Amino acid sequence: MGRSARLFTAVGATATLAVVLGPQPAHATNFGSTACSDGPGSIGRWCVSLANNSTHAGNYVNLEETTQAIPGLSTAMTAALADLNGTDMVAYRDENDSVPDVWVQDWNYGTLDGIVAFVECPTDNSGEGGSNPNRWCRGQRAKFNVYYWASDNGYYDTAAQRQSVACHELGHTVGLRHRADSRASCMWEVAGDNADNNYDAHDRAHVNSRY
Numbered sequence: 384m385g386r387s388a389r390l391f392t393a394v395g396a397t398a399t400l401a402v403v404l405g406p407q408p409a410h411a412t413n414f415g416s417t418a419c420s421d422g423p424g425s426i427g428r429w430c431v432s433l434a435n436n437s438t439h440a441g442n443y444v445n446l447e448e449t450t451q452a453i454p455g456l457s458t459a460m461t462a463a464l465a466d467l468n469g470t471d472m473v474a475y476r477d478e479n480d481s482v483p484d485v486w487v488q489d490w491n492y493g494t495l496d497g498i499v500a501f502v503e504c505p506t507d508n509s510g511e512g513g514s515n516p517n518r519w520c521r522g523q524r525a526k527f528n529v530y531y532w533a534s535d536n537g538y539y540d541t542a543a544q545r546q547s548v549a550c551h552e553l554g555h556t557v558g559l560r561h562r563a564d565s566r567a568s569c570m571w572e573v574a575g576d577n578a579d580n581n582y583d584a585h586d587r588a589h590v591n592s593r594y
Contacts, residue, residue, distance in 0.1 A: 413560045413570070414589040415516025419504055423496040427503035432520035433558040434484055435510060437594040439467065439474040441525075441553075442483035451491045453532045459545035460487055460525075463553045463569075466581050470590040472557065482509040484521055485556050491529040499531040499538045500548050502555040516558075525552045547580035558593060559586055 419430035441464060446457045460476075467474040477483060492498075504511060504520035511520045527548065532539035539545050550569035559582075561572040568586050571578035582590075 412589065413562055413585075414558050414593070415560065416513075416518040416520075416558060417560065418515060422501060422503070423498065426492065426495070427501060427524070427526070428505055429501055429503050430520075431502070431555045431558060431560050432504045432511075432518060432523055433513070433593065434472070434556065435512070435519040435521050437472045439464075439472050439485070439557065440477040440480045440483040441474070441485045441487050442478055442480050443476065444486050444488040446487055446489055449490075451489065451529050453489045453527055453529055453539045453545070455542060455545055456489055456527060456539070456549065459542065459549040460553070462546050462580075463550040466550060467553060467557070467590070469582070470587045470594070472590060472594050474553075482522065484523065485553070486522065486524045487527075488524065489527040489529050491533065492526070493528075493530050495528055495530070498528060499536075500525070500527045500552050502526070502552050523556045525549075525556060527552070543580050547578055550580055550582065551578075554582065554586065557590055559589065562586075 416433050417431045419428045422429045441460065443457055443460065447454060464474040464476060503524050505524055508520050509522035513519055538548060547569050554570050559570050562568050562570040563572050565571065565583065566578045568583040569578055569580050570586055
């Protein structure tokens, strides 16, 4: 991954260095919802959430359709959804779903304290229930920061990099937390830092045990 002056990792977000933003205790299972909190500049309500069932639809909101866009990101997200289909979940893109499980969008959020992408369970979600670590949220938002494509920092430059970040953020929408034990998973705590662009057997086992 590229480097810049101030870069760190937050729960439910992809950043560029494994320096923790606020308390982030170790979790033996690396699975389960986390408490939601405001992101830098109070942008979003960031957290890891579960899906409410085994069918997971993504609606791409203006993805690659504005001047504030990351070329190839829709292909990367579709590949990430296909990889999630390798579990007991059924994941797919549906532009006609007005209440999808996940809204996917890209925009230039500026440096955003080093965050290149993040997932939120917004206050205007289409459904939320349960309590951590089993809280679910429908209508989550996976947001990708165009700034880190435009500034050529090495996060969205290749198809593999884009898929790694997309896979990482999609994982957060089904309860997968950061991994600190293996770069063989896209859930490695620093997405794209020589991490794979797919889920590994450990991730799949967690998803299958839940859904």
